[in-house]
Amino acid sequence: MRANIGASWMALVVTGLIFLGGCAFQDDLIALEDRVIVLERQSEEDRASLRSDVERYQEDQAKSDQDSRSRHAELRALANDLREEIGQLRGELEQGQHGAKSLEGSVQSTLDRVARIEQYLGIGPSEKPAASDVDQDEAANGAEGVEETPEALYARAKKGFDQGQYENARELFRSFLKQYPKSEMADSAQFWLGEIYYHEKWYEKAILEYQKVIEDYPKGNKIPSALLKQGFAFLNLGDNANAGLILKELIRKFPDSNEANVAKNKLKTLK
DSSP states (O other): OHHHHHHHHHHHHHHHHHHHHHHHHHHHHHHHHHHHHHHHHHHHHHHHHHHHHHHHHHHHHHHHHHHHHHHHHHHHHHHHHHHHHHHHHHHHHHHSOOOOHHHHHHHHHHHHHHHHHHHHOOOOOOOOOOHHHHHHHHHHHHHTTTOHHHHHHHHHHHHHOOOOTTOOEEEEEEHHHHHOOOSTHHHHHHHEEEHHHHHTOOHHHHHHHHHHHHHHHHTTSSSHHHHHHHHHHHHHHHHHHHHHHHHHHOOOOOOOHHHHHHHHHHHHHHH
């Protein structure tokens, strides 16, 4: 009898353990399924975020490529227009409709612009702008090995600038900077390079050349002028925000300069 009772209790205990073990296993399974669901949701969110980032990058890249192609096409069109202008000017020259000297200068100026645009685009060799006969003779004299002083080379470059012979002046100023980088006139030579591009209305290049004055010659006296003309170049590009920042920087750093007074007056017109 006692043996039967003990066996019954033992069976009951075993059954309970099996039942409890089954419940614990079921709870673990549910918890595991919940974790899987959370992980799947997180993974899907990560994939969606990644897809969004990729799509945004592709859109930005496409816009950048489109802007670059548009700019390239505009410059090519400008080069073609200038070449047509050259053809017209040459036709007028042949027909004697204008003074020969004046018209030749117009043709050469247009050729210079075409050369710079083609060089910027990298679309092949351009027709090299020619200097005046006087400057060609001077260049020939320099090529014969006659040593030229820094002062003489600088004066020759500045003379070319004053006479509107910008391509010739550009080459001479660059030659000066290459030969005499430590000269006291080096910052001025660099500034005139910026002025050449500014007069040619190539304002992007002018800004870069003015920046070299600011960075390469921090102790020079051309920094106020470079900042002022850099601000004006941005204005000509329609970028009033950057122009304002640069003019304010000029006023802050050089408050007593004449350039600062000009900058103050210009800022009043921007408000």
